[in-house]
Amino acid sequence: MRDRAWRRHIEEKVVLSRLRRLQNHRTWWHVEDANGYWLNNAILPDHIGTVTAHMYKTIKTKYKSHKNKYSPNKTNTRKNSCCWGRPGETPNTREFQTRELIKVKQEYGIK
């Protein structure tokens, strides 16, 4: 289920939520759209492809050369960050279960 298409879909959702927030903040500001026009009341599509793309897109920078794959269990979401320490250590997650399975397999000498 969690293939490339799913990750792309989730990334789109994240970008759109950030765009919505950006749009709410800047309703009364003049915004330059991708075509070089200054707009008074910009709507959501006007922010796409602008110079300020780094504010809503997860991009590579010179400090960070890779882009993380989105995974709800690995990222530091509210669910994972409360009491289980590092993300990915929550027992009912896929990452935790695979680690456990590998340990069991190693005990029985399968892997």
Next chain:
Amino acid sequence: MELNDLILDNSADWSISGDMLHYKKYVKIPVCYIDTEEVVYVFLDNRIKRVVVKLVRKLLKMGKSFHFAYPDSSNPAGIFRYQNKVVYHYLQTYINSDFRSEFLKMDFDYIGNLVKWVQKEECFEVLKEVYDNLKLEVNKQSYQWTSGKKEYDYVEEIRDDYNSMWREIQINILL
């Protein structure tokens, strides 16, 4: 010709709603529409550069007549003074965006296309007015006291291209 013929690939990003072809990039962005005279109007939008360039290449292959439109004209609110806006958008994207280099690569006569549209709409005065206004912006310069040199907002190549564009327009009109 139908809008279905202009879809470039089999992805789910393409959709037709109303009389327009849309491409999805986070939201649905209008790509083109077909006029009653079977002329295709492509929106010259920087948000979907790659798609527009591919579509122009396809239209050139098909041998269909087409013109460009500014993105706001997909919206009924943006139709006011459309001749000024279309001419301004043609010239402005020629200066600023990467479309210029892409069209040069495929040997597409961009200015010839603009002149055809102007002749069709009979708005030569508008073209002259917009061209002169933009010329001031292109040749804008400032003196740098630290280096003691003049600095231009635009690169020399674009400035030369733009200043010689009027001659090209007149030749196109004569032909």
